[in-house]
Amino acid sequence: MRIRAAIARAREPFELAEVELDEPRVGEVAVAVEACGICSTDLSAKDHDFGTPLPAVLGHEGVGRITAVGEGVRGLEVGQRVVMSFGACGRCPNCREGAPGYCERGADYNLLGRRLDGTSPIRRGGEAITGHFFGQSSFATHAVAAATNVVPVADDLPAVHLCPLACGVQTGAGAMLHVLEVGPVDAVGVFGCGTVGLAAVMAAKIAGCASIVAVDRRPERLELARALGATHAIDGAELDGAALVRALRELGGLTRAFDNTGSTAVIEAAFAGLRPRGVLALAGVSPRRARITLDANRLMLSGRSVRGTVEGDAHPRSFIPQMIDWYTRGLLPVERLVTTYPFEQINQAAADMAAGRVIKPVLRMT
Ligand SMILES: [Zn+2]
Ligand SMILES: [Zn+2]
Structure with missing residues (x-):
């Protein structure tokens, strides 16, 4: 046709x-x-x-x-x-x-x-x-x-609200719930507040996380992150990696971190901002052949881990209906x-x- x-x-x-x-x-x-x-x-x-x-x-x-x-x-x-x-x-x-x-x-x-x-x-x-x-x-x-x-x-349901569940929202919410398995005890950091990051903030709120730290370079996105459940917002526009790490540590560090910026400097700062046994999940696209550098002893001695994820490790046949349920109840x-x-x-x-x-x-x- x-x-x-x-x-x-x-x-x-x-x-x-x-x-x-x-x-x-x-x-x-x-x-x-x-x-x-x-x-x-x-x-x-x-x-x-x-x-x-x-x-x-x-x-x-x-x-x-x-x-x-x-x-x-x-x-x-x-x-x-x-x-x-x-x-x-x-x-x-x-x-x-x-x-x-x-x-x-x-x-x-x-x-x-x-x-x-x-x-x-x-x-x-x-x-x-x-x-x-x-x-x-x-x-x-x-x-x-x-x-x-x-x-x-x-x-x-409006088609225009269902579309983002197919990829962007699924990726952010899935990363929080399936990969990082966040819960009430967690202090989570979300690096990058586009669709994926803001969906991660919504999911962290659904999971009842103790604190949700949103990091972005746009004040209006940080404002939206707060409206959606972030308890803290860090404007990364003026911060180099070391200053970002200091800001995360001043908040007590993170038990779970989620990068969707793909920026190697941000990924390294997110790792350094983890508490012992903290987990960092990566879902951003980095430039071709990008490399991250992690302190090997800190990775080993502190029991931290870093892992990648695509599509939030979700199974769409079960996760999309779950997200629609949250959406219809005003939670997503x-x-x-x-x-x-x-x-x-x-x-x-x-x-x-x-x-x-x-x-x-x-x-x-x-
Ligand atoms: Zn996509
Ligand atoms: Zn297959």
Whole structure:
């Protein structure tokens, strides 16, 4: 079928164009996209040589309604509303152990944007373009998604608030609850207060953490972090690494820390600000070949640990319904992060996001 999609080329504006989309194959569904969030990974894939073959149709926080179901798909039907999250094969050891974020074929689906057989469902003028980014490519009016990465959702919730649950909010809330396993005794630090960090603040509040320290360089984001549950805010704009460590120690240090800035200086400061047995989780994208330096004896003697996480170690089929429950009860106020744009304004939305003018831009296709 003919659809309208935003074509991404490196360091050029998105181009809205007509392309051809295949029917869903075995194990896939077709979805009429209602809305799709923009995540920093989309902009990295477009402009920062992330390995995604360009031109591509990006977008990996899509919400829409199933219009066709491919062979072999069980439990999904035409007309059902779904959130499209990240892709995973469902068969490798990590998928079988409930860790689809570490799927052995995850790079194919998610960053390389192709089916496991190497094909793409999107063509333009007969030429294939990358069209299965995160198993969906939802910067388009329609998507063909892997059935394994769609999660059925209720009809009556605003699509624009459900989109961020697919990636950004899932990553931050999941990191807090699944990776750092925070609870009432914890003093947690959240480094970077975009969508991922603010979702982490909300999750830390849900978990009842004793203190929640938000760190960012933008006063208005720190203000929002406080409104969402942060008990302390540190403006990092004026601080070098050593001053940031001092500020963390003055607050008594952290039992759990979560970096989503990807800045090596911030990661090193977050590590130094941990109390003994503290844990630091990393979810930010760092520059290529970035290296962090940790004091080896301090790591060993103090029993600290550092680990990476993608998608908050979440299993979308169970975690997205859990997050929706919190959202409907007012505990996960995703709406406070969202700014909506008509699909045609994708370049404005991306520019506003890159400049920090908005936190989570969401495109409306309908
Ligand atoms: Zn897998
Ligand atoms: Zn993302």
